[in-house]
Amino acid sequence: MKSEPDVYSIDDLHRDGREMWDSIRNYQARNMMRDDMRIGDEIFFYHSSCKVPAIVGISRVCSEPYPDPVQFDKTSRYFDPKSSKDSPRWILVDVEFVRKFDRAITLTELREQPGLDGMILMRRGNRLSIMPVSDEHWDLILTLE
DNA sequence: GCCAACGTTGGC
DNA sequence: GCCAACGTTGGC
Numbered sequence: 001m002k003s004e005p006d007v008y009s010i011d012d013l014h015r016d017g018r019e020m021w022d023s024i025r026n027y028q029a030r031n032m033m034r035d036d037m038r039i040g041d042e043i044f045f046y047h048s049s050c051k052v053p054a055i056v057g058i059s060r061v062c063s064e065p066y067p068d069p070v071q072f073d074k075t076s077r078y079f080d081p082k083s084s085k086d087s088p089r090w091i092l093v094d095v096e097f098v099r100k101f102d103r104a105i106t107l108t109e110l111r112e113q114p115g116l117d118g119m120i121l122m123r124r125g126n127r128l129s130i131m132p133v134s135d136e137h138w139d140l141i142l143t144l145e
Numbered sequence: 146g147c148c149a150a151c152g153t154t155g156g157c
Numbered sequence: 158g159c160c161a162a163c164g165t166t167g168g169c
Contacts, residue, residue, distance in 0.1 A: 048166085053168070127166045
């Protein structure tokens with residue numbers, strides 16, 4: 001899961017313990033939270049749109065999927081007038097802090113790993129803020145820490 | 146600040 | 158249902 005550190009960083013999650021992953025307005029990302037995530041699933045926490053884009057730690061899914069309350073908040077820029085409580089369009093999960101890496105594993109470094117070829121994160125122009133990571137890639141990335 | 150790569154919107 | 162125009166993301 002990507003997050004802009006200026007908006008919400010791994011340190012913020014460490015401080016808060018857990019966080020509702022709200023305001024995601026992309027159908028693919030929503031589908032992953034709604035359909036693919038299970039309580040206990042571990043997540044790489046990635047800092048994006050910043051000086052050194054990098055995987056900086058691990059978080060974990062800690063709720064069932066449920067409707068994003070922000071979609072009903074008229075004062076929010078993420079308010080969705082086409083959504084309704086009867087059939088909410090945007091679904092999210094809560095995530096909890098697991099640990100922060102001793103050092104950030106930078107995108108540059110990840111690109112240098114031949115074993116990570118084909119990772120969705122590395123695709124040019126990739127804009128997905130939530131994406132699956134294969135077991136092989138997960139294990140390989142952990143050896144880089 | 147630039148620009149590639151998408152996703153979304155809306156006219157037809 | 159197509160597709161052009163536009164908006165957003167995010168690395169560089």
